[in-house]
Amino acid sequence: MKVYLNGKFVEQRQAVVSVFDHGLLYGDGVFEGIRAYNGLIFKLREHVDRLFESAHTIMLKMPMSKPALVDVVKQSVRVNKLRDAYIRLVVTRGVGDLGLDPRKCKAPTVFVIADKIELYPKKLYDQGLQLITVATQRNVPEALNPQIKSLNYLNNILGKIEAINAGYEEAIMLSPSGYVTECTGENIFIVKGRKLLTPPPYVGVLRGITRQTVMDLGMKLRLDVREDLLTRHDLFNADEVFLTGTAAEIVPVVKIDGRTIGGGAPGPVTKSLRQAFQQVTKTEGIRVG
Numbered sequence: 001m002k003v004y005l006n007g008k009f010v011e012q013r014q015a016v017v018s019v020f021d022h023g024l025l026y027g028d029g030v031f032e033g034i035r036a037y038n039g040l041i042f043k044l045r046e047h048v049d050r051l052f053e054s055a056h057t058i059m060l061k062m063p064m065s066k067p068a069l070v071d072v073v074k075q076s077v078r079v080n081k082l083r084d085a086y087i088r089l090v091v092t093r094g095v096g097d098l099g100l101d102p103r104k105c106k107a108p109t110v111f112v113i114a115d116k117i118e119l120y121p122k123k124l125y126d127q128g129l130q131l132i133t134v135a136t137q138r139n140v141p142e143a144l145n146p147q148i149k150s151l152n153y154l155n156n157i158l159g160k161i162e163a164i165n166a167g168y169e170e171a172i173m174l175s176p177s178g179y180v181t182e183c184t185g186e187n188i189f190i191v192k193g194r195k196l197l198t199p200p201p202y203v204g205v206l207r208g209i210t211r212q213t214v215m216d217l218g219m220k221l222r223l224d225v226r227e228d229l230l231t232r233h234d235l236f237n238a239d240e241v242f243l244t245g246t247a248a249e250i251v252p253v254v255k256i257d258g259r260t261i262g263g264g265a266p267g268p269v270t271k272s273l274r275q276a277f278q279q280v281t282k283t284e285g286i287r288v289g
């Protein structure tokens with residue numbers, strides 16, 4: 001595998017960064033995860049825009065333009081002869097000293113990895129996922145805004161560890177007031193009648209790109225799509241629940257904290273949205289070239 005690192009493509013074993021890189025020492029950096037489907041890179045511009053916004057907020061000056069980065073992403077898929085891929089873009093503060101001071105870091109580290117996509121087991125999509133609410137609350141936007149897709153994912157990892165300890169694969173994280181936020185790496189939706197609801201960003205969720213795609217598809221399917229505060233009660237009594245994310249796409253949820261959701265199997269709206277999603281990934285996107 002060839003990896004783009006600071007201006008050139010190198011072999012995987014040469015794709016190494018310094019132990020003084022602040023991405024490693026402090027999680028001081030930003031990233032994106034992107035998918036390519038059959039030679040089409042899905043929502044590439046949206047991901048690049050979000051990366052630039054994350055970088056701008058943490059005052060990390062991107063060392064290249066958006067078109068140049070788009071080009072590197074396309075090349076990364078091409079040089080590895082991939083058609084279906086999971087692409088990771090990472091920009092760190094770069095090499096500095098052992099203090100926090102970002103001014104000591106003279107140049108950002110940029111790397112892009114295009115790897116084969118490892119699909120989740122089909123069983124997950126056919127049978128649905130069981131979730132548990134965990135005690136670790138989601139970061140509050142006032143302290144660390146989840147819109148910054150930073151390399152500091154400990155909040156999410158702590159949530160994930162709690163789910164794993166309890167024998168589950170994924171966790172629901174709440175806000176300090178007890179509202180539903182998101183899972184550790186996916187947004188959450190509920191279906192209730194013709195309503196399609198998802199928590200608003202101000203409660204402490206990433207504005208997921210898959211989340212937006214699903215909201216758009218929901219509107220096309222004539223659902224009443226809204227951002228709304230959700231409680232665990234709303235989840236337990238929903239007709240359907242599902243998660244969205246670039247890697248996982250749309251995952252049905254059939255049980256939460258021991259309560260069966262709807263009929264206990266993936267529901268019709270989730271299935272229609274999954275179909276519509278697969279259709280857009282086949283037809284939309286930026287060609288690898």
Ligand code: PMP
Nearest residue numbers: 185186187206208209210245246
């Ligand atoms: N929430 C969090 C915390 C995430 O890390 C991700 C994955 N990047 C998502 C939601 C889903 O976002 P997207 O659809 O843009 O992949």
